[in-house]
Amino acid sequence: xxxxxxxxLNNWNGEMTEMSxxxxxxxxxxxxxxxxxxxxxxxxxxxxLLALKFVFGPSALQALDLVDQRSVTCLSSPSGRTVxxxxxxxxxxxxxxxxxxxxxxxxxxxxxxxxxxxLLCKHILAAYxxxxxxxxxxxxxxxxxxxDILSGKAGRGT
Amino acid sequence: xxxxxxxVLKCNCAQLRDNNDRKLTSISGQNALPCMIVGExxxxxTSLLFLTAVTAASExxxxxxxxxxxxFQSLPGLLQDSLACLNPDSLKKITFMYSRSQEELLQxxxxxxxxxxxxxxxxxxLIVDRLDLYLGLQxxxxxxxxxxLSALLIDTASFLTRNSEEPCRVIVxxxxxxxxxxxxxLVAPDPVLSILDRYFSVHCTLDQDRHSGAPSxxxxxxxxWQIYFSGAGNTVANSGSNQGDQILGCLWKLTIRxxxxxxFSPTSMxxxxx
Numbered sequence: 001x002x003x004x005x006x007x008x009l010n011n012w013n014g015e016m017t018e019m020s021x022x023x024x025x026x027x028x029x030x031x032x033x034x035x036x037x038x039x040x041x042x043x044x045x046x047x048x049l050l051a052l053k054f055v056f057g058p059s060a061l062q063a064l065d066l067v068d069q070r071s072v073t074c075l076s077s078p079s080g081r082t083v084x085x086x087x088x089x090x091x092x093x094x095x096x097x098x099x100x101x102x103x104x105x106x107x108x109x110x111x112x113x114x115x116x117x118x119l120l121c122k123h124i125l126a127a128y129x130x131x132x133x134x135x136x137x138x139x140x141x142x143x144x145x146x147x148d149i150l151s152g153k154a155g156r157g158t
Numbered sequence: 159x160x161x162x163x164x165x166v167l168k169c170n171c172a173q174l175r176d177n178n179d180r181k182l183t184s185i186s187g188q189n190a191l192p193c194m195i196v197g198e199x200x201x202x203x204t205s206l207l208f209l210t211a212v213t214a215a216s217e218x219x220x221x222x223x224x225x226x227x228x229x230f231q232s233l234p235g236l237l238q239d240s241l242a243c244l245n246p247d248s249l250k251k252i253t254f255m256y257s258r259s260q261e262e263l264l265q266x267x268x269x270x271x272x273x274x275x276x277x278x279x280x281x282x283x284l285i286v287d288r289l290d291l292y293l294g295l296q297x298x299x300x301x302x303x304x305x306x307l308s309a310l311l312i313d314t315a316s317f318l319t320r321n322s323e324e325p326c327r328v329i330v331x332x333x334x335x336x337x338x339x340x341x342x343x344l345v346a347p348d349p350v351l352s353i354l355d356r357y358f359s360v361h362c363t364l365d366q367d368r369h370s371g372a373p374s375x376x377x378x379x380x381x382x383w384q385i386y387f388s389g390a391g392n393t394v395a396n397s398g399s400n401q402g403d404q405i406l407g408c409l410w411k412l413t414i415r416x417x418x419x420x421x422f423s424p425t426s427m428x429x430x431x432x
Contacts, residue, residue: 080318081271087163099316100357113353143272150266150310153261153429 003022022101027055027119035132045134056096057118059107062089063125072130073137077146084121084136094123104152107111162327163193164282165330166213167385167410171357192312192357194289195331197364202383202412204404206364210329216248220282220324225263227291227327253281261305269312274321282324284315286406289330304350304388308357313346323390330358353366361389363407367411385410385422 023031032053037045044064052060066072071087084096088105096103098100101112101124108121120128130136141149148154194348195203204226211222221286263286274280286292293300311328317387318326332354355361367382386409408424 011291076269078269078275080321096236097309099313100309102313103304104302104306111307113301114303114349134413143269147265147269147272150271151261151311152306153265153268 023119024028030055031128032131033130036133038133041061056120059118059120059122062122064130066122066126067129070137071133072126072135073139075139075141075146075149076141077141079138079143079146081143081150082145083146083149084127085139086126088123093154095152095154096124096127097150162210162214162218162329163195163387165217166210167422169213169217169422170209171424172186183257191314192271192308192328193330193360193362194331194354195362195364196334196351197383198366199333200364202288202364203333207285207331209420211252211283211285212244212248213270214283215251216244218282220251221279222252222283222285223255223268223281224252224285224287225257226287227256227258228288229256230253232255236316257292260307261292263292263307265311266308267314268381270314271317274318280318280322280326282318282322282326284311284312284318284326284328286328288333289349290333297349300350302355304353305357328358347422355389356428359390360387362387365429366413381414 029034030048033053034044034048036146037048039041041076049064050058052064053055056063062114066086069087073085073087075085078080082098086094086096086103088094094105101119102108103123105121105123107118109142110125112121127136159193195206197203207224207232211224214220218349255266257266261384289304289307308330311330315326315328315409332351334351354417360400363384363386365384365386367384411423411425413421413423
């Protein structure tokens with residue numbers, strides 16, 4: 001059991017590193033600073049909060065709110081596949097992939113992809129912050145459940 | 159991805175075919191990135207994808223998953239001569255998945271992780287023919303579907319790569335629209351394409367060659383196409399020094415020969431041969 005948990009954690013960390021390659025260097029550096037500060041003091045200092053807001057815009061505060069509410073869960077299946085599931089403000093579940101930026105929320109489609117005026121939506125940023133702060137919930141799902149979540153079938157059915 | 163397309167060009171180029179060094183390692187560089195083959199609607203892209211699948215299976219010995227909305231009833235005519243001497247065992251490494259709708263394709267790709275632990279060798283190449291046919295009709299729907307399908311393919315390839323010694327590559331084809339009715343008018347910018355750029359950083363463009371007189375019907379003898387690579391992911395490749403990078407940096411010509419086979423030739427031989 002412990003070995004399985006370790007493997008999941010290793011996978012998760014590896015995948016987040018992979019996903020972070022989609023970020024500009026300044027954002028990567030900032031997330032590393034947040035991680036370091038939170039590990040040392042269990043809080044994020046004001047200067048880093050300001051930097052988060054500067055780099056990520058309004059999504060930063062909304063993402064921190066999601067982190068406070070423990071809204072991010074890392075789902076993993078026996079196959080080893082993982083995905084982040086984030087509970088949005090409306091209670092809807094958003095599945096964010098772990099190796100590239102993707103979220104089915106309207107803000108990702110409009111602000112990130114269409115208008116290109118945001119780096120990330122609040123859900124993906126919350127997943128990054130939870131990983132940096134070690135606050136992500138862990139949950140196991142079956143392979144079939146994982147497939148339905150990845151394909152959006154689970155979301156369409158609810 | 160693009161390095162496999164470089165191998166396809168090399169294996170089917172008369173000038174380069176005599177070179178026995180067909181290993182991917184000899185041509186791969188920093189161009190193993192997700193690749194999208196774009197161009198006007200024609201069967202040439204499907205034939206090129208089919209040739210890519212066969213080349214990957216026969217030359218590299220990797221498993222290939224080929225997603226297509228339309229079942230193949232026979233080998234593409236353009237490839238029948240090229241494939242005549244192929245070892246049938248190579249074709250067994252290619253699995254055709256006839257996903258008929260967007261939902262089916264999403265489900266087929268999403269469930270690939272379920273069989274990884276059972277499969278002796280996970281697939282190392284995911285090919286989707288006619289991605290545009292899976293996007294629906296409404297503009298908003300198309301954008302959302304394009305993003306979901308692209309991200310799922312790349313996330314799945316990433317997962318398969320972690321579970322294999324061989325990196326898993328992704329190649330898709332996408333039909334573009336024309337700005338006007340006349341066949342030689344420039345293709346219109348497509349908002350879906352700009353979104354796909356985020357996920358497929360190498361573009362392989364097929365453009366019918368209309369400079370040498372009246373173009374032949376697509377796929378018929380005498381038909382000629384220009385092939386070139388572009389995109390953010392190809393910038394690095396162009397500056398590389400190995401043969402794969404140089405192949406991707408060339409402007410290529412695809413000619414349909416009188417016997418119906420496809421022949422590739424670089425416009426500037428020195429840069430590819432050296």
